[in-house]
Amino acid sequence: MYSIDPVPLSHDGPSDIALWRIDIDFTASLDAPAFASLSDDECTRARTFRRREDALRFASIRVALREQLALRLDIAAHAVRFALDVNLRPHLADSNRFDFNVSHAGAHGLIAISPVRRVGVDIEQHSDRFAWHSIAALTLDPEEAAWIGRLDAGQQSAAFYDAWVAKEALVKTTGVGITRGLRHLTVLPRESKRVALRHQIPDDMRDVAAHWLAAPDGYAACVAWSATAFP
Structure with a gap:
């Protein structure tokens, strides 16, 4: 069954x-x-x-x-x-x-x-046909886009998906950040499992943390959480 x-x-x-x-x-x-x-x-x-x-x-x-x-x-x-x-x-x-x-x-x-606490998760499947440049302006801080552009061609797509799942998990934890888009968060370059929010951290993200997850081959995933109890 x-x-x-x-x-x-x-x-x-x-x-x-x-x-x-x-x-x-x-x-x-x-x-x-x-x-x-x-x-x-x-x-x-x-x-x-x-x-x-x-x-x-x-x-x-x-x-x-x-x-x-x-x-x-x-x-x-x-x-x-x-x-x-x-x-x-x-x-x-x-x-x-x-x-x-x-x-x-x-x-x-x-x-x-x-x-x-509040929690958020995101998982995305890598696609060889996906051109990350096409939505970079909607999802990436300009410095993130420039950093990905300096990587080897074979690493660029995976780096974009890392950024995508981290930002989605973070904004899904609060619910509010989704309405503001993803560019207001800067999570690249990635240096460890812990997602480090860089530059100016938005007020609605000061109480949120995230870690990238081990995902199946061809996928990227992330979990995020609030530091304090939810109402």
């Missing part, structure tokens, strides 16, 4: 953050019992995706998230209810005991949950 089995991941962040990787099976059927915990709205949303792969990514991650939250809330997975805050960031509708965040790309997804 088909099942969705999250893989626990180690990381260098606070011990209260639980992190998992979900490996997507694109041969699965949305009618499988493994997806029974989805709400009617989630089932409808899954079936509106034009591409089967997108539907299975969404459904698989949501099921895994429901199951992990249900274990912590001591309720049934189908009873977990979600809502959106003013920044359209998902949260638990009936409890503020846990914060969570998800991301998916290609054949993998990430879930982070904490009972203490």
Whole structure:
């Protein structure tokens, strides 16, 4: 019988953050019992995706998230209810005991949950056809773009993805930074697993930290968290 089995991941962040990787099976059927915990709205949303792969990514991650939250809330997975805050960031509708965040790309997804702090994750799949220069002005500080440009051609794309996942994880932790774009954060050059925010640090990022994660071949990933407890 088909099942969705999250893989626990180690990381260098606070011990209260639980992190998992979900490996997507694109041969699965949305009618499988493994997806029974989805709400009617989630089932409808899954079936509106034009591409089967997108539907299975969404459904698989949501099921895994429901199951992990249900274990912590001591309720049934189908009873977990979600809502959106003013920044359209998902949260638990009936409890503020846990914060969570998800991301998916290609054949993998990430879930982070904490009972203490806000969390953010991002995973991206490298693409040989992607020209990072085309969105550099929207995502990179000019000094970051110049630094990547000085790398060997074979290293440039990977460096861009490192910057992308770090910035996405950071702004997803607060929810606010997304509306300001990614250029206001400077995370390159990368010197270790720890993401170092460089130059002037925006006020909404002074309480946030992040580490890059070991990712499957051809992927980049990052987890971020707030230093203090969420409301």
